[in-house]
Amino acid sequence: MSLDKNATFVCHSDEKRTGAVALEAEKGAAKSLKALYEKHGAALAAYACCCGLDFASAEDVVQQVFLKLLRGESRPAQAPLAYLYRAVRNAGLNYQRARRREAPFPEGELCFGHPTADAAEVLSLQIALRELPEEQRETVFFRIWSGMTLQEIADMTETPLNTVASRYRYALEKLRAQLGTPPGRARSGHA
């Protein structure tokens, strides 16, 4: 009898503990998602812009992706950041499809800021990024605006390091070809 009581007690206690742990895990997940949003939300919105959305739509798409994760409607099957970039890209495509737009790049709308560069320079960067192949654009965003190393990108995307490095190098070459000699280099004395 007492054994049963103890068993029941242990069972209830475990349930409570499991519930509390689940709640804590949920809170922890929400916190980490918010932290991810604060750290990478802007880069993800810029990435969505470079996939053909205007800035307001890009913001909406990024918010949708994060809110779905927070509500538990979708769960990342891969590394969170890689998942976020893919999810934003897919959501952006769905958004464009729903609006039946061919998605020309919104002329004149800036998704980046620069302390000294003018709007034309920012726009030319955006257009150059848009014209990159998807995998190269993604790698540039991971590296430049999400601050990851090539090794981290390789691990995260489960791609060989050499492939990632090649994508990045090709992307930079194309960007250089599109942008010409970056004016920033002359300004900052790199030339």
Add this chain to the structure above:
Amino acid sequence: MHRDEHDLEKYLTEFRPRAVRPLRVSQRVSHFWLAGLAAAAVVLLGVGFGLWYAGHDRLSPPELKEQRVQVEFHLNRTRLTNMELTRLALEDEKQFQAQLESESRQVLPDFTQQQSTLRILAKE
């Protein structure tokens, strides 16, 4: 990495993505609160209706209430003699009418019952 690549990388890093608006996570909570408010409103309506219904009888005009009591009293009474009926007709016409109504229910054929004569005849 090539020197030029470093330069270009540094140049690109100077571009900062535009800030996005804060993440709104309160939608689920607000839905929860809306549902709670709706439930509270339904409960309040139910309680209010119950109170109104209970007080309705109390708030009815006193004359109606008195008349109802008198009719119920007379309906429950036993049959009166002719003398008593005459006296009642002279003294209190309302009570007399109520008594007549009560008597008529006992004397005339009833058609409210399932097997009453009038109902059977009506069917035929």
